[in-house]
Each structure stands twice: as C-alpha cells, then as structure tokens.
Amino acid sequence: MSETLATAALTSPAAAAKPVIVVNDVVHSFKGRRALDHVSFEVRAKSLHGFVGPNGAGKTTSLRIICTLLRPQAGSVRVFGHDVVYDTREVRKRIGFMPDHFSTYRQMTVYEYLDFFAAAYGLSLKQRTQTIDDVLALTDMGGRKDDLIGGLSRGMQQRVSLARVLVNDPAVLLLDEPASGLDPRARIELMEILKELRAMGKTIFISSHILSELAELCDAVTIIDRGKIKYSGGMHDLLVRTGAHPTYRLTLDQERPDLQQKLEGLTGVLTVEPMTGGLEYRVTFDDAVTTTNTVLRHLLDWEVPVLGFAGDRRHLNEAFMDLTERGVK
Amino acid sequence: MLHGIGTLMARSLRLEAKLLRTHLFRLVFVFIIYFLMMIAQLESAVKGAPGLDLFYRIVVLNALFIACGGIGFFATAITEEKEEETIGLLMMAGISPLGILFGKSTARMCQALLLVAVQFPFTLLAITLGGVLINQVLAAYASLLAFTILLSNVALLFSVVCRFSGTAMAGTTLVLLAQEFAGPVLDPLSKWLAPQTWMQNVVGQGVLTVFDWITASGLSMRLVAILQTGFSDRVLGTQVVFDLVVAAGCFLLSWLSFTRFALRSDATMPSRGLLQRRSGMFRWFAAGRAWSNPLIWKDFHFLTGGIAFGVLKFVLYGLILAVLIVEQHYNNRSYFNDAWNTFVGFHLSALAVGLLIEAALSSSRIFMDEIRMQTMVNLLTLPRSIAYVAYSKVLGCAVGLLPGLAWVGIDVAFLLPNGLHDAAEAIVHPGFWVSVVVLNLFLHLIVLLSLFVKWGALPLAFFITLMSSYCCPIFLIAFMFAGPRGGDSEAALIVIGILWIMLAVSSFVFQMMIHARLYELGTK
Numbered sequence: 080m081s082e083t084l085a086t087a088a089l090t091s092p093a094a095a096a097k098p099v100i101v102v103n104d105v106v107h108s109f110k111g112r113r114a115l116d117h118v119s120f121e122v123r124a125k126s127l128h129g130f131v132g133p134n135g136a137g138k139t140t141s142l143r144i145i146c147t148l149l150r151p152q153a154g155s156v157r158v159f160g161h162d163v164v165y166d167t168r169e170v171r172k173r174i175g176f177m178p179d180h181f182s183t184y185r186q187m188t189v190y191e192y193l194d195f196f197a198a199a200y201g202l203s204l205k206q207r208t209q210t211i212d213d214v215l216a217l218t219d220m221g222g223r224k225d226d227l228i229g230g231l232s233r234g235m236q237q238r239v240s241l242a243r244v245l246v247n248d249p250a251v252l253l254l255d256e257p258a259s260g261l262d263p264r265a266r267i268e269l270m271e272i273l274k275e276l277r278a279m280g281k282t283i284f285i286s287s288h289i290l291s292e293l294a295e296l297c298d299a300v301t302i303i304d305r306g307k308i309k310y311s312g313g314m315h316d317l318l319v320r321t322g323a324h325p326t327y328r329l330t331l332d333q334e335r336p337d338l339q340q341k342l343e344g345l346t347g348v349l350t351v352e353p354m355t356g357g358l359e360y361r362v363t364f365d366d367a368v369t370t371t372n373t374v375l376r377h378l379l380d381w382e383v384p385v386l387g388f389a390g391d392r393r394h395l396n397e398a399f400m401d402l403t404e405r406g407v408k
Numbered sequence: 409m410l411h412g413i414g415t416l417m418a419r420s421l422r423l424e425a426k427l428l429r430t431h432l433f434r435l436v437f438v439f440i441i442y443f444l445m446m447i448a449q450l451e452s453a454v455k456g457a458p459g460l461d462l463f464y465r466i467v468v469l470n471a472l473f474i475a476c477g478g479i480g481f482f483a484t485a486i487t488e489e490k491e492e493e494t495i496g497l498l499m500m501a502g503i504s505p506l507g508i509l510f511g512k513s514t515a516r517m518c519q520a521l522l523l524v525a526v527q528f529p530f531t532l533l534a535i536t537l538g539g540v541l542i543n544q545v546l547a548a549y550a551s552l553l554a555f556t557i558l559l560s561n562v563a564l565l566f567s568v569v570c571r572f573s574g575t576a577m578a579g580t581t582l583v584l585l586a587q588e589f590a591g592p593v594l595d596p597l598s599k600w601l602a603p604q605t606w607m608q609n610v611v612g613q614g615v616l617t618v619f620d621w622i623t624a625s626g627l628s629m630r631l632v633a634i635l636q637t638g639f640s641d642r643v644l645g646t647q648v649v650f651d652l653v654v655a656a657g658c659f660l661l662s663w664l665s666f667t668r669f670a671l672r673s674d675a676t677m678p679s680r681g682l683l684q685r686r687s688g689m690f691r692w693f694a695a696g697r698a699w700s701n702p703l704i705w706k707d708f709h710f711l712t713g714g715i716a717f718g719v720l721k722f723v724l725y726g727l728i729l730a731v732l733i734v735e736q737h738y739n740n741r742s743y744f745n746d747a748w749n750t751f752v753g754f755h756l757s758a759l760a761v762g763l764l765i766e767a768a769l770s771s772s773r774i775f776m777d778e779i780r781m782q783t784m785v786n787l788l789t790l791p792r793s794i795a796y797v798a799y800s801k802v803l804g805c806a807v808g809l810l811p812g813l814a815w816v817g818i819d820v821a822f823l824l825p826n827g828l829h830d831a832a833e834a835i836v837h838p839g840f841w842v843s844v845v846v847l848n849l850f851l852h853l854i855v856l857l858s859l860f861v862k863w864g865a866l867p868l869a870f871f872i873t874l875m876s877s878y879c880c881p882i883f884l885i886a887f888m889f890a891g892p893r894g895g896d897s898e899a900a901l902i903v904i905g906i907l908w909i910m911l912a913v914s915s916f917v918f919q920m921m922i923h924a925r926l927y928e929l930g931t932k
Contacts, residue, residue, distance in 0.1 A: 146789050149931045171791040182782045186680050186710060191695055198702035199790050207697075227680070243786070 096124035099251055099282050100145060105154035107140055113306050114140045117154070120301045120311035122251075122284050127277045129293040129314070130286040131395075132303035133403055138286045139179060141303070142255050145284070146176035158251065172200075175244030179255040179286075181236050185229030189220055189239055192228055193246055200247035207246075214242040218272060234265025241272060252276065254285040258292070270296060294318065294395035304403040318392040324349060327371065328391040329360045332384035345369065345377060361391055416503065416511025417518075424519055434523060440469060440875060441530055448537060459537030464635050466531060467548050469875070470524055471627060474556050475584065476871035478520060480864020482563035483576040485512040486670055488863075491573065495670055505666035509564065509659065517560045524552060539637075547634045547643045554651035555627045559584065561655035561662070568662045569669045571679070573863050574773075591623040598623070625650040683714045693719075703787075703800035704807060711773055712766070712808025722811035725762065729755050729815075729823075752824045756816065763812040764847070770805035771854040772866040775922075779859070779929060788930035794923055838900050841907040848911055849873060852918035859925040 098121035107115040115137045122128045132138050143149040144156055147167045155162060161169040184192055193214065197207040215221040218238040223231065228239055237257060244252055254273075258266045270292050273283060287293055293300065294314065301311040310317055331338075334357040342351040342362060347369030352361040364374060371388075378385055424430050448462035455461075489495045489512070498508055528549070534540050563580040570576040598619045601607050607616065624630070624646040633641065683695060693716035699705040708714060713721075732751040775798075778784045787797050820827040834840050850873045858865035 143931060148785065148788060168791045171789055174789070176785075176789045178782070178785050180782050182786050184706075184710065184781060184783060186683075191698070194698045195702045195706055196786070198698035198700065198705075199787075199792070201791075204697060 175249035330387035420515035460539035463534035476867035558651035707804025
C-alpha cells in the first residue's frame with residue numbers, strides 16, 4: 080500500500096466540508112487480539128463515506144465505538160466535536176446507528192415501532208405524527224404501516240430499520256452492512272434511499288461488502304484490514320491510477336492488430352498494454368514530451384475507431400484487493 | 409438414522425462440555441452436597457444414625473434440581489431449532505424426525521443423568537452413616553430416574569408442538585404441577601366414586617384404576633413413602649412404571665406429530681397475545697400511541713399483555729373471590745365471621761401467588777426478549793442511560809401488576825374487617841420484611857441469570873433461592889430474634905433495620921451486576 084494513497088486529499092465537493100467524525104489513533108483489543116491498531120480517519124460533513132474491509136477487519140468494532148456502544152481503550156473519537164466517551168448523550172442525539180442484523184420488535188406494527196423510537200428520542204405527539212409520516216414516505220412504507228414487522232420481507236424490515244434510524248432526524252447515519260442479505264431489487268431500492276438522504280444533507284458512514292455499489296455512491300472511502308487503516312480519502316483518488324506518468328485507457332469499436340506497434344512508435348509513449356479482447360489498451364506516456372491531445376490526434380489520423388480515451392480508473396474491487404492482504408497471516 | 413443421532417448427540421455433548429457454566433453448575437452442585445455432608449457430620453454428634461437425614465436432603469436436592477433445571481433444559485430441545493430455523497437443514501442433511509428427537513433429547517437426558525449419577529458414592533456414605541437401607545437408595549434413584557425420563561419426554565412433546573420455548577416450558581410446568589397435585593384431588597374423588605352403583609362396571613373400574621395410577625405417580629408422594637423408616641415396598645413402584653409408560657407415549661406422540669408441528673413455517677412468526685392492532689375490531693385494547701416514557705408503554709403492552717390482558721387478569725382474580733362469595737351465600741354463612749376472614753385470606757394468598765408468578769415471568773423476560781430479538785443495541789444507543797432504560801422497563805412490568813395489586817387493595821381496605829389495621833401490623837413484623845428480602849433476591853436473580861443463560865433463568869433462580877434459603881435460613885433466624893410478638897418488641901425493630909440494610913445492599917450489588925452485564929451485551 081502506498082503512503083501517497085493513505086494520505087490522499089479529498090477531491091470531491093464533500094472534501095471542502097469540515098469533518099463530523101474524527102477517529103484519532105484508536106486502539107482496541109478483545110481478549111488480547113488487537114481489533115483496532117492505531118486507527119485514524121475522518122468523515123466529512125454531508126458525504127457518503129464507505130467503510131470497507133474483509134471480515135474481522137475491525138469495521139463493526141469501529142462503528143460500535145463511534146456510536147458510543149464501546150469505549151476505545153486508547154485514542155479518541157469525536158462526533159461533531161463531542162467525545163464519544165465523555166459526551167455520550169450529545170453524540171447519541173446526533174447519530175442514527177443501524178446494526179448489521181435485524182433488530183426490530185417483530186410483534187409490533189411498523190407504526191408502533193417508529194412511534195416507540197420517536198417517543199424515546201423525546202419527540203412530542205404532534206412532532207411524532209409528522210416525522211413518522213415523513214420517514215414512512217421516504218422509505219415507501221406508508222402502505223404497510225399497520226403490518227406486523229415480523230410478517231415483512233427482509234428488504235421491508237431493513238427499510239423499517241432505516242426508518243427507525245431517521246425518526247430523530249440525525250445528522251449522521253452509521254449503517255453497518257445495510258444491504259447484507261437483501262435481494263438485488265431491495266438493495267437497489269435501499270441505495271436509492273441513501274442517495275436521497277445524501278441529497279437531504281445527511282452524512283452517511285456505511286460499511287458494506289458490495290463494492291460496486293459503494294464505488295458508484297460514495298464520495299469517500301476508508302479501507303481497513305486487520306485493524307489497520309489502509310486508505311482513507313476521496314473515492315476518486317483511490318480509483319485513479321497514480322504514478323509518475325499519466326495512464327489512459329483507450330477503447331476501440333473494432334480490433335486494430337497494428338495499433339500497439341504504431342502507438343509504441345510515437346514519441347513520448349512509454350508503454351502500450353493490450354487488455355481484454357484486443358479492444359482496450361492501457362497507454363502510458365511522458366507528459367513532458369507529449370500530450371493527450373497529440374496522442375488522440377494521431378489516433379484520428381490513423382482512422383482508428385475510438386470509442387473512448389479517458390484517464391485510467393481502476394475498479395474499487397481492484398483497489399480493495401491491492402490494499403488488503405490475502406489469506407491469514 | 410444412527411449416524412444422525414450420533415452426530416447430533418456428539419455435537420450437543422461437545423457444546424455443553426465446552427461451556428464454563430456447565431462445569432460451574434456441577435461444581436455448585438458438589439458444594440451443596442458437601443455442605444449437606446457437613447450438616448450430617450454436625451448432627452452425628454447429637455443424633456444417632458444421621459444417614460437417613462443426609463439421604464433425604466440429597467434426594468430433595470435432586471428432585472428440585474431435576475424439576476427446576478430440567479424444564480428449561482428439556483423443553484428447548486426442538487423449539488430452539490425452530491427459532492433458529494435449522495430443523496429444515498437437519499432434515500436436508502438426511503437426519504430423520506426420529507433421529508432428531510433421539511439426538512436432541514437423549515443427549516440432554518444423558519447430561520442430566522450424569523449429574524445425578526455423580527452423587528451415587530455420597531449416597532452409599534449415607535448407608536454407612538446408618539438409618540437408610542440399600543433398598544431405599546435404589547428405590548429413590550429409580551424414582552428419580554423415571555421422573556427425569558418422564559420430564560424429558562413430556563418437555564420434548566411440548567417442544568415439538570409449541571412454537572416458542574417459553575410456551576413449551578409453561579406447558580411442561582403445568583403438566584408436572586398437575587401430576588404432582590393430582591393425588592390430593594383424585595384420592596378423595598376416587599373414595600367418593602368407588603361405592604357409587606353407576607361406577608360398578610368395566611368403564612367405571614377402569615377410570616378408578618387410572619385415578620389410582622395418577623395418584624401414585626406423584627414424585628413427592630413416592631419419595632416421602634421411600635424415605636419412611638422401615639420402607640419395604642418394591643424398588644420399581646407404580647410411579648416408576650407409570651412415568652416410563654407415559655414417557656414412552658409422549659415420545660411416540662412427539663414422533664407422530666413432528667412433521668405436522670415442527671416444520672411449521674410460522675414457527676418464528678411473532679405473537680401479540682390479546683393485544684389488538686389500531687385498526688382491529690377491538691381497538692380499545694390496542695397499544696395506541698406511545699407514552700411520553702415509551703419504554704414503560706412498550707413493556708406494559710408487549711411484555712405483560714397490555715390493557716386486554718390486564719382486564720382479563722382483573723376479572724380472573726375477581727372470579728376467585730366471586731366463587732368464595734357464592735360458596736358463603738350457598739352455605740348461609742355470615743359475611744362477618746372467622747370463615748369470611750379465612751376466605752378473604754385465601755383470596756389474598758391466591759393474589760400473592762398470582763402476583764409472584766407474574767413478577768417472576770416479567771423478570772425473566774424483561775431483558776431476555778431484547779437479547780433474543782437483538783434489540784438491546786437500539787435501546788443502548790438512545791440518548792438515555794442504561795439505568796434509565798432498565799428502570800423504565802421495570803416500571804412497565806410493574807404497571808402490568810396493577811390488576812392484582814388493585815384486588816389486594818380492595819381486599820385489605822374494604823373486604824377484610826380491620827384489614828388496614830392488620831396490614832399495618834403485618835408491615836412492622838419482621839416476617840413481612842424477610843419475605844420482601846427473599847422476593848427481592850429472587851427477582852433480581854432471575855433478571856441477572858436471564859442475561860447469562862438462554863433459557864431457564866426462572867427455574868434456575870427458583871432452585872438457587874430455595875437452596876440458599878435452605879442453607880441459610882434467614883426466616884428462622886429473623887423470627888428467633890424478633891420473637892412471636894413481632895413489631896411489639898425492640899428486637900423486632902432491630903431485625904427490621906438489619907433486613908432493610910440487607911435489602912438495600914443486595915439490591916445495589918445485583919443492580920450493579922445487571923448494569924455491567926447490560927453494557928457488556930451492548931458492546932457485543
């Protein structure tokens with residue numbers, strides 16, 4: 080893992096916002112096994128921040144510390160400037176935590192469940208009525224409000240859990256594997272709700288294994304492995320390949336067997352790496368000698384059917400595999 | 409099938425052997441026996457042949473242990489698989505219903521029998537101490553063994569038929585109580601029926617024979633008979649044969665009904681009891697909107713049954729009194745004499761038992777349900793302290809006791825002549841405060857144990873409280889110091905003071921332990 084990646088600056092709009100969660104040098108062990116080893120990262124306001132790592136990497140432990148359920152053995156965690164150990168109540172007022180398992184009262188109706196939690200957060204009867212109607216509309220559960228929770232599908236139950244998290248209108252949502260066990264439709268619908276919430280100005284810190292959806296949704300990501308932070312920063316910085324020279328991905332409409340030789344003959348082009356099916360090439364050039372426009376102009380002159388020529392971005396899966404260690408040490 | 413039985417048994421035994429609590433429980437058991445031996449040793453100085461007393465105590469310990477621990481232990485054999493939705497997986501793995509029944513219940517029975525068997529050498533010591541014969545030892549152990557087999561199979565049947573472990577445990581308890589108390593009811597009934605002319609046929613005689621068997625099947629009656637000096641009955645008495653036959657019948661029924669009940673897809677569907685939904689026909693009995701302290705609202709409605717169940721309890725408690733009043737009227741007795749006091753006293757006793765059962769059941773579920781539904785984490789992330797959450801839940805359960813308490817108030821204030829005066833006298837008597845201390849310990853113990861064991865916190869707490877009261881008889885000590893006149897004496901006031909301190913200290917210690925455990929559970 081490169082140090083440059085680990086300290087990359089956020090480049091998304093959310094980067095400009097100040098951090099709402101600051102995790103600083105946190106250490107936590109369970110029965111002698113270190114779950115978090117000097118963990119530090121920040122979550123910016125109004126961002127959708129992914130939290131990724133293999134099983135047992137320390138994601139749930141980190142989330143439980145942030146949501147005040149667990150006290151860190153060393154280091155500090157602040158949410159909106161409030162310490163999670165000393166200002167527990169202030170932190171809890173500002174967060175909504177959704178654990179990685181269904182934690183609902185199955186014998187309650189959806190409305191009773193939301194009403195219970197709204198009252199537990201101190202909302203008046205009038206406020207509760209309005210808030211519950213709003214969260215039911217947001218999660219599209221209005222038509223099922225008198226149904227028993229135990230009789231709902233997993234996707235519906237997960238929506239009820241999300242609605243519960245929203246009843247106190249928290250500024251920060253901490254979601255631990257919210258899409259786990261859901262079918263594709265329920266997962267897509269959940270992600271749509273998360274997009275809406277981000278548009279409403281919520282900060283969302285989401286732990287998930289579904290990397291494709293995180294890559295599409297998140298402004299920033301933190302990758303943790305074996306209790307250590309491997310990367311924390313903007314999603315863009317993680318996915319764009321960084322190196323001494325710019326790398327571009329060239330996509331063709333049809334194969335051109337002579338293209339690699341022609342490109343390698345251009346001044347300033349350092350490497351041309353053919354990719355899948357002969358329709359894609361990864362081209363690296365020395366930007367002190369040539370430019371993107373020059374390379375592109377040559378391609379057009381050679382009447383190459385270009386479909387795309389863009390900065391090479393790797394997939395989050397690739398980044399994840401590069402940054403995390405395989406197997407068990 | 410044999411492979412399936414072996415696999416399930418091995419898994420079950422291995423899991424239990426790995427649990428620290430299993431060994432701790434055995435250790436506690438050994439300590440109690442050791443304590444009983446110490447008492448026997450002390451008694452031997454003043455009393456000849458203390459072997460029978462030692463043996464009596466060991467047998468009582470065993471009977472209590474099997475009855476209290478066994479209910480939770482055996483009744484969850486199949487329901488726990490239903491609740492975890494793993495029965496289908498077991499059957500897909502090629503294990504037949506018979507294999508599952510054998511594998512799940514036999515392993516548990518083996519563990520219970522192992523614990524009983526481990527004490528056999530101590531009982532032989534009782535023979536050495538004198539006062540007990542080998543015939544009595546063998547008869548007692550045969551009775552206990554048959555009772556264990558009966559209990560495990562009755563519980564297995566309920567475990568197959570019922571949806572939830574709690575229901576299975578309640579059903580098993582009711583059957584055991586019915587069997588135990590059938591004797592005192594059926595014995596006079598048999599004596600009354602026997603000379604009737606319409607009973608002098610095959611059916612009538614058959615009914616009387618069954619009544620006799622049921623009467624003889626009570627474990628306590630059999631043990632009392634065995635422990636009499638000069639016992640000379642058969643080792644394998646009617647109780648043993650009856651228990652084994654009923655146990656076999658229960659196992660057969662479990663097998664026959666397994667496919668019908670155990671594979672029900674609604675095994676994990678929630679039940680609201682009498683609680684109605686907002687839109688239902690009886691919406692007066694609905695939970696309605698949450699109160700300003702929603703934790704009280706939740707536990708009152710969803711744990712104690714809410715308004716509908718409260719009304720039902722009030723009516724049922726009142727019905728007991730109504731029956732007594734009708735009986736008074738029918739016999740033309742005066743409403744204001746000793747008989748009336750006795751009947752109102754009986755009603756108060758029934759209320760006390762009812763309230764105790766209600767409080768114990770609520771205590772066992774107050775946090776257990778949250779743990780089972782994995783909802784504790786949601787409560788612990790509310791902007792409230794653990795103490796606030798816990799005490800609010802306790803208040804919610806306390807609201808559920810109001811129908812019973814209302815009847816206590818009515819009895820004392822209106823129905824009992826000089827009721828208020830008597831109540832005031834009772835409150836300044838040490839006996840009242842001893843009861844409060846014991847009850848307080850019992851309820852705290854249930855709550856604490858429910859945070860550690862998956863099922864059976866209530867019978868386990870009952871067993872521990874009973875054994876502790878037996879080993880440390882604060883009842884006797886308190887009465888000894890206070891004297892029979894209670895509140896009139898200075899000693900009584902000192903004892904009450906000491907009991908208050910005990911009450912405060914024990915409550916504080918238990919609540920700290922419960923708080924620590926709740927925090928620990930929240931972090932998991």
